[in-house]
Amino acid sequence: MTFKKDFIWGAAAASYQIEGAHDEDGKGMSIWDNFTEKENAVYQGHTGQTACDHYHRYKEDVALMKQVGLQAYRFSISWPRVMPEGIGAINTKGIDFYNRLVDELLAKDIMPFPTLFHWDYPYELYLKGGWLNPDSPKWFAEYTAAVVDRLSDRVGNWFTINEPQVIVGLGHCTGIHAPGLQLQKRELVHVTHNILRSHGAAVETIRARSILPSKAGIAPVCPVAIPVDNGQQNIEAAGAAMFNVTDKDLFTGWSNRWWLDPIFKGEYPEDGLKLAARYLPANFQDHMKSISAPTDFLGNNHYEGIYVSADKDGTTRIHPPKEGEPLTGFNWRVTPEGLYWGPRFLYERYNKPIIITENGLSNKDWVALDGKVHDPQRIDFTQRYLREFQRAAADGVDAAGYFHWSIMDNFEWAFGYKERFGLIHVDFQTQKRTLKDSACWYSDVIKSNGKNL
Numbered sequence: 001m002t003f004k005k006d007f008i009w010g011a012a013a014a015s016y017q018i019e020g021a022h023d024e025d026g027k028g029m030s031i032w033d034n035f036t037e038k039e040n041a042v043y044q045g046h047t048g049q050t051a052c053d054h055y056h057r058y059k060e061d062v063a064l065m066k067q068v069g070l071q072a073y074r075f076s077i078s079w080p081r082v083m084p085e086g087i088g089a090i091n092t093k094g095i096d097f098y099n100r101l102v103d104e105l106l107a108k109d110i111m112p113f114p115t116l117f118h119w120d121y122p123y124e125l126y127l128k129g130g131w132l133n134p135d136s137p138k139w140f141a142e143y144t145a146a147v148v149d150r151l152s153d154r155v156g157n158w159f160t161i162n163e164p165q166v167i168v169g170l171g172h173c174t175g176i177h178a179p180g181l182q183l184q185k186r187e188l189v190h191v192t193h194n195i196l197r198s199h200g201a202a203v204e205t206i207r208a209r210s211i212l213p214s215k216a217g218i219a220p221v222c223p224v225a226i227p228v229d230n231g232q233q234n235i236e237a238a239g240a241a242m243f244n245v246t247d248k249d250l251f252t253g254w255s256n257r258w259w260l261d262p263i264f265k266g267e268y269p270e271d272g273l274k275l276a277a278r279y280l281p282a283n284f285q286d287h288m289k290s291i292s293a294p295t296d297f298l299g300n301n302h303y304e305g306i307y308v309s310a311d312k313d314g315t316t317r318i319h320p321p322k323e324g325e326p327l328t329g330f331n332w333r334v335t336p337e338g339l340y341w342g343p344r345f346l347y348e349r350y351n352k353p354i355i356i357t358e359n360g361l362s363n364k365d366w367v368a369l370d371g372k373v374h375d376p377q378r379i380d381f382t383q384r385y386l387r388e389f390q391r392a393a394a395d396g397v398d399a400a401g402y403f404h405w406s407i408m409d410n411f412e413w414a415f416g417y418k419e420r421f422g423l424i425h426v427d428f429q430t431q432k433r434t435l436k437d438s439a440c441w442y443s444d445v446i447k448s449n450g451k452n453l
Contacts, residue, residue: 002449003393008111008401009446010072011065011423012358014118014162016048017410019078021055025093028084030120031130032413035178046416052408053431055097062104064424064433065407069443072111074357074403075101076118076162079143086122087139090146098147102154113403114151115159115219116144116202119167119178119413126179131167131191131198134281140198144205152210159357160202163221163301164195168253176414185251189279192253193287196262200290207293218263219299219357222256223249224342226335228309228319237310241318242345245272264350266292297400298350301358302385303328305338328381329362330419336384343392343399353398358405359385362412362419365436373425373436382438386445387453404442408433 016032023029036047054061065073079086081094098114105112117140121130125139133139148158161167170177172191183191203216225241227234242256249255250272257269258276266288268280307319326334343354361381365373382404393399409422417428423439426432444452 001390001394002451003390003399005449007399007449008072008355009449010070010074010111010113010401010403011068011407012074012403012405013054013407013410014076014115015078015081016051016118016120017406017412018052018054018408019081020048020050020053022047022049024055025097026084026091027078027094028080028086028091029123030078030080031123031126031178032120034123034126035180038180041180042414043416043418046411048411051411052426052428057431058097058101059104060433061408062101062108062110064435065105065110066108067435067443068423068439069446070110070407071446072113072401072403073105073407074113074115074159076115077147078120079117080120080122080124082146083122083143084124086125087142095146095150098151102151106154111157112155113157113159114147114155115162116140116147117160118162119171121179130179131172131194132187134194136194137197137201141201141205144202145209148206148209152206152212152214154212156210156212156214158202158206158214158216159219159299160199160216161195162219162357164192164199164218164259165221165253167195168192173252185276186279188251188253189276190281192258193280193284196259196291197287199263200287200293203293203295204290215296217295217297217299217352217355219301220256220259221301221358222260222342222346223254224302224305224335224338224345225308226305226337226341228307233310234308237316238308238341239345241306241308241316242342243349245269245275247275250275260298260350262288262291263295264292264298264352295352297355298346298352299355299357300342300346301405302338302342302356303359303361304333305335305342307335329364330415332361334361334381334384336388338388339385340388340392343389343397344395347397353400355401355403356389357403359402360405360421362421365409365420365425367425367427367434371434373434375436375438378423378436378438379441382442383453386450390450390453
């Protein structure tokens, strides 16, 4: 069995995690540049100042992508590299880097899939309130216009925002990610609403200014509930758990429906409004048309799910991890069925093509004595998950593409360089790249369009 003929095979990365050149060629400071200066905020005080030095080594990296056989590369654009102040003046040298990257990708027959925002918010706009400022959607639209005007003659596929749940939950609620805030409920609701408005403003800007015919979507990380078996009651319990809106999930940023219903249905869910309506701006309804500007696909970053069942009285029970259950290097659960049930539930509710925008695992990889990097766990993990996504496609889900996370080992946010997610090993002391066994395996999967899974 294969995926459909136009299925997109790729891998992904993010600007702050790989580019380095943190203050080069006029780039402004981001909140992650600032956050890494905080004592004990990041593992062993690591920073992304150099990261993978992709800013200088992008040609080498694109050549390796071609060697792997990628059909597409999902990268993010650094807002403060393009606009050091976040708004106003455009940094020509900054946008030229992305011009060169796009040209290099196209020269190697690799489709560019830019993500406009993957967490490196301009520090200068953070000083003006960041996502709390009601003008933040206008700022994001101005930045989007600057990028689209300069790249859309060659780029036709766009993601607006990566994992808005994490922006809220880890950046503004627990504070373990930049900008390191712990806000109250009202403020968290305003941050969420302004991010949603920014997504809509970006989609509208792409539609209005794109030179090529454009497609646009968003790349959330949607918590996935997996039924413990195929019993109808357990399937219904899992579906309900995935789209339930609870006080805890809403105010920590993790409710699927609180994010996705406004984008794809043009309204906040009623059960969520009962909890949060009093915190929304008085004119929030005026923003819903823009927030729900038509999108073409729904991304989903997926790593692990939870298992649920329905008890005899109809209540939903969440099953804790079993003793000795498989875990990744990050101590995340290995739950391949999530790549069946997540896409299925999302497609049934929102009826948009599903692109897996991130999927992979952190593994304990190193260069062996033979000069190679042997990572059989990554191969096994990815094969299990892809088989489930293939099963979802066979059962009617419009499975449009898959981007492995990540193309190369990189700066893993608060965990620094401790965790390795890449298909390509990076020696962070020498910047030497080494294709892992998983990269060679993935190359064969791409060639067969998944037939050899």
